[in-house]
Amino acid sequence: MSIDVWFVMLPGVLALDMSGPAETFVLAGDAFRLHYIGPQPDVPTSIGLTMGGISPLPDTLPDGSLLVLPGVSDSRHQFSTPQALGVQHWLMRLQPAIHRQAITVMCVCSGALLAAKSGLLTGKQCTTHHDVITRLRDAAPGAVIKENRIFVQDGNIWTSAGITSGIDLALHLMNRLCGPEKALTVAREMVVWFRRSGDDPQLSPWLRYRNHLHPAIHRAQDALTAEPQKGWQLVDIAALAHVSPRHLTRLFQEHLGISVRDYLEQLRLAIAQQWLLQGRGVEQASIAAGFSSPRQFHRAKQRAIS
Structure with missing residues (x-):
């Protein structure tokens, strides 16, 4: 509508x-x-x-x-x-x-x-x-x-x-x-940066780290945000971005200040939180978001707030 x-x-x-x-x-x-x-x-x-x-x-x-x-x-x-x-x-x-x-x-x-x-x-x-x-x-x-x-x-x-x-x-x-x-x-x-208000929720990796214009990073981010629960390997992400794994790692650090792994983890944390808000159990939310277990989910959560 x-x-x-x-x-x-x-x-x-x-x-x-x-x-x-x-x-x-x-x-x-x-x-x-x-x-x-x-x-x-x-x-x-x-x-x-x-x-x-x-x-x-x-x-x-x-x-x-x-x-x-x-x-x-x-x-x-x-x-x-x-x-x-x-x-x-x-x-x-x-x-x-x-x-x-x-x-x-x-x-x-x-x-x-x-x-x-x-x-x-x-x-x-x-x-x-x-x-x-x-x-x-x-x-x-x-x-x-x-x-x-x-x-x-x-x-x-x-x-x-x-x-x-x-x-x-x-x-x-x-x-x-x-x-x-x-x-x-x-x-x-439009080739513009997506500015956000200071009142927006902090946990929003779909928006965070997107204020750049590097096409290879955007290709990697598009793939990860489309299927964050997938069992991604760095070599597969790099292939979709049309760069080498080493170069992709360097690009993420240079333009975003985080690793590819940390970016993917933030996406998965956001999905798990959404499942939890819908009343799903921790185990179901963890697996659906791409974590191997609730323990891995809790470890990622602790890293995010530390």
Whole structure:
């Protein structure tokens, strides 16, 4: 089932604030369905191009929607126009659905100002571009402003620092909504690093150690994450990565700071923990994750926390 993503388009919209997250969601295939809405059918963008075919603001949004508020090139002026005021009133009408978390709001860059002017950030933790932080405080005196953050979540309200951080936030939301494999695949397609929030769970080897661009390591990691319970030998992993075992060992240490064996062990630990959370016994969880016995699983667990 596709998730509906609604981009609010105002005159002066920052092209990358909109196109960065939009391209990110499009690369996820049919996981997302994109809509572009606004108070007028055509809007000039920050780069001099005019975007057309924009649909009118709908009366309501379906539950489960993701609403994206991109920034504009001159937020002092362009968020004070009649068009922007119309969007503010529209957002106010959506507040009941937003408050019951039927709609997720994603603000990119100065888009947080639009949310603030509409009353969406009252009592919320939030951030925005560093040049707009002071004005965000004025627009949302009841908000808790976080400086020097890539993005901030408070419930179903997400705000980001701007420009490329919109891509970071889109990937993070994709991870939440579609799983890490989809987000990692898209990040690699875009040739960007997959940044994570400091609030994310620490035990996530599918995401950890993937902030590199070395194709041989990615080939090895793809094979291991696809079948972590398999009885892997270093020579087999190296063959799939198209390098020698010695070279693969050196690449893992150089780029990831861990061995191939330790990386595989972390994957298996994560799988065993998932089985345990599902109520399975230690022996069943250990064997299913690729450990030879519960004893080997416990030893690996001790190494991970030491």
